[in-house]
Amino acid sequence: MSTLKGACIFGQSGGPTSVINSSAAGVIQEALRQDSITAVYGAAHGIKGVLDEVLYDMSKEDSYELDLLRTTPSSSLGSVRYKLKSADDDDSDYKKLLQVFKKYNVRYFFYNGGNDSMDTCNKISKYMQSSGYECRVMGVPKTIDNDLYGTDHCPGYGSAAKYISTSAMEIFLDARVYDTGMITILEIMGRNAGWLTASAALASHRGCGPDLIYLPELPFDMDKFLDEVGKIYKKTGKVIAAVSEGAKDKDGRYVAEMSSASLRKDSFGHTQLGGTASILASIVKDTFNTKVRGIEFSLMQRCAAHLASLTDVEEAYLAGQMAVRYAVEGKTDYMVAFERLPGDSYRCGIKLIKLDDVANTEKKVPLEWINKDGNGLTDDFISYALPLIQGESGPPFENGLPRFARLKKVRI
């Protein structure tokens, strides 16, 4: 172990989750305890805050508020979707980063995010190395999408899955009160990977969930969909179908593109999706002429910290904490990852994945976990996902409403 003394910067990136702040608490509280970390800076809006030198001194925060980060959803330091150019094409951002790192003697960089953020981590680390500036860079995984390569699962997924499956159970009961026909379409996040949509199967497994579940891993066939909905509708008069926002037909056309709403692209070139539920609801309405509801879980599925998975909250904290410990011990260029340990009951260990390997590789739901009809999940998926939603976590409530962390954000 080689000792490296210096400040650390921690940043949050990408879409919010219920537990990204729990990882922040893990990084910050652990970094504040480490002797070799001389200062703990939080970057406002991720890498953008580093470039703009908007950095907060985390030692100025109340420890009670830092503790509350564990149960506070969204990104308390602010997030960003900022794509660093390749240093070969344009190294101006990298030069600025190096300048800031040198100015504040930053020797540790912790970045919490998904695929794109791990790519950012990797690029920064490579540049620092090529510049001969010693700095340890560690990625902390985060994504409700659960699509990061090399880790059993991602912090954020378990809580989103718990919200989705609980809400699906409640909607199941709600949609069944009348003895008249009703078809409900649930639209669930997940652009290319169906992990979130699949989590609705946890409700079905309890007998209170969707009858049909369509993941983006398989092409969405409208005729097959209407046929399957129709069969159940004829038999029971009630149908709940869960569909990924990223559902697309065999030609790659999103269901959401079947409407007049024009599609926009985000700064990573991803197509902005939405509207799948309402489009399917109107098609189903026209086909079956019954009561139909299209429901989007929208932002609630990623920020409902009041119904977080305790397992997820604790693992998110641990991921942040371990990133700091490994870095202090000399590791760099890794993302902290989870591996399921052998045994009958769920236990989760920590391992490290090279950033080179994780960046920009998407992990999808294995096809063998989708049932043969392509409209549901197998028991293997249930066995995989069920441990991740165990335990209930939520913020303390004060006077009827959640008490979330309030950071002072003292600029350096």
Next chain:
Amino acid sequence: MSTLKGACIFGQSGGPTSVINSSAAGVIQEALRQDSITAVYGAAHGIKGVLDEVLYDMSKEDSYELDLLRTTPSSSLGSVRYKLKSADDDDSDYKKLLQVFKKYNVRYFFYNGGNDSMDTCNKISKYMQSSGYECRVMGVPKTIDNDLYGTDHCPGYGSAAKYISTSAMEIFLDARVYDTGMITILEIMGRNAGWLTASAALASHRGCGPDLIYLPELPFDMDKFLDEVGKIYKKTGKVIAAVSEGAKDKDGRYVAEMSSASLRKDSFGHTQLGGTASILASIVKDTFNTKVRGIEFSLMQRCAAHLASLTDVEEAYLAGQMAVRYAVEGKTDYMVAFERLPGDSYRCGIKLIKLDDVANTEKKVPLEWINKDGNGLTDDFISYALPLIQGESGPPFENGLPRFARLKKVRI
């Protein structure tokens, strides 16, 4: 007190809530304890179950499952939207009801619902009286809309308000993570009364809620709305506006009617609403050319028992229980109602309101509780609503997910 010995029928009617089953537990458990009530029957799908003689013997249920009703959302016996004709026009339903009542010696009828259900109660009671059949009829209030006349508030409202305000806080944090512009439109239930939409002000009061709140009590002025959104957007780059699904302009045209989607009417002649958020979102998008999200709380706001208000759950139970006690004591033709008792801290008493007075009268948010700009609520509203969301109630969780009541529903 005159003793009347006989069976009771209990039915659930209208839209589900998080606590209608808590009232069911109150009625059923209290009725099972009363000596003068010889049998406790639950009607499948409200009055329709009585007409069709689909009645369940509630004494056959496990007491653990009956206890679980307190934290199980939706209507476990099944609900109905069935409008009884006036007996003068067509008395066939009434004749059938009388026949069923006589057949099973039903002397107590408890009906749990909103305005329309109290009207149903009233009509049945009047018919029984005119037929000389002795029967005590009591209404138990229930509506997330909080629009029943003569009661301080309605069971179901507090839990919906707690879900809406908590979710608004979480969405507030989520919508603020990026340092780029964003406008969020929240669509909240409430056809004519703005109680539910107003509850988002509880989040604003904590500094984490909508900037603008529009109730259906005032005409919705699109130009004023866009002007108010624009002013805040220019200043902060972030706007959250909460709008009632029932928002309509001064000519009575619903915002939801400003789309191509045709409107349908339910069996009570109400216009089926929806789409307000998506229509406003697209108008706002066109106007400000920024990132916009339209979010509908949809069914979740009325069935999220995992985040129920403990105050609401307990009061709902009490309302059911007291309906039985008053009926046994000789009262009939009343709806159980709440009154706020004087004093510094919240205490709620029970009173009785004549069904004649309550039926079909809608209680709206007092105009003096809406701020002078017509886009927010005053502190008087906060003082009114805050006690109703106090305390956290939820179902027990088993293996990561809620354990809701499972009734046997043994038919008589």
